[in-house]
């Protein structure tokens with residue numbers, strides 16, 4: 001039996017569904033039931049009636065799946081796969097600002113720990129952040145933890161005042177505008193599409209800024225030609241399958257944590273039940289409020 005066949009048999013035995021983020025290795029995306037960005041996968045996790053969810057991504061994604069569908073067992077191929085940005089805000093900073101600024105909403109990017117989600121009024125993803133922030137009644141917004149996505153939202157919602165916790169994605173933030181411009185000089189006819197986790201200078205050099213799902217949609221809309229891709233290069237698997245007449249040039253480094261998801265890891269967690277997300281009930285209850293509010297507002 002091949003590794004893929006073993007996984008299929010174990011998946012049937014465990015009545016499991018496999019969810020994979022666009023950034024995990026190609027071969028893991030290939031065996032998944034659902035591949036997408038954080039927003040799509042959160043909805044898929046909330047809606048599934050499979051007994052077990054195998055979440056191929058990083059730790060906060062497994063946590064969100066467990067919080068949104070607590071009756072399911074959530075397994076991760078490697079529990080140590082974490083997102084550095086998910087920790088880049090702290091409770092004292094949030095509570096201090098709540099004390100100082102009236103009419104404040106704490107908006108938490110889904111790329112965050114469950115502890116941070118507990119302190120937020122609402123969660124957002126890069127797909128829905130602009131629409132959700134615009135719809136909030138509060139005039140003042142503390143956007144945690146990603147200052148780059150927060151800055152992108154702030155530019156599009158100028159009627160509100162923004163505060164930031166100073167976090168950033170180390171993968172997207174290390175892409176420099178000069179790297180993009182050099183690639184553009186090498187491929188002058190290529191469109192430039194980047195993720196809002198990139199810096200303002202990189203976003204200013206782009207033709208399109210959007211979530212990974214929106215970048216895939218943008219490429220599909222073009223259908224042919226060349227595109228410089230300013231997000232984690234795992235998304236090229238979906239781009240090349242969905243846009244076979246296009247040529248893509250990745251300029252962002254890999255996220256080492258996303259690459260911890262392997263086929264061996266998927267088989268291992270299904271076989272033995274290791275890698276289970278286990279969470280404190282009170283923590284789940286607290287974090288569920290801001291996650292469910294996001295799903296309701298995004299409808």
Ligand code: SF4
Pocket residue numbers: 023058082083084085086111169170171172232255257258
């Ligand atoms: S790419 Fe950045 S935001 Fe996404 S999981 Fe990796 S470190 Fe976190």
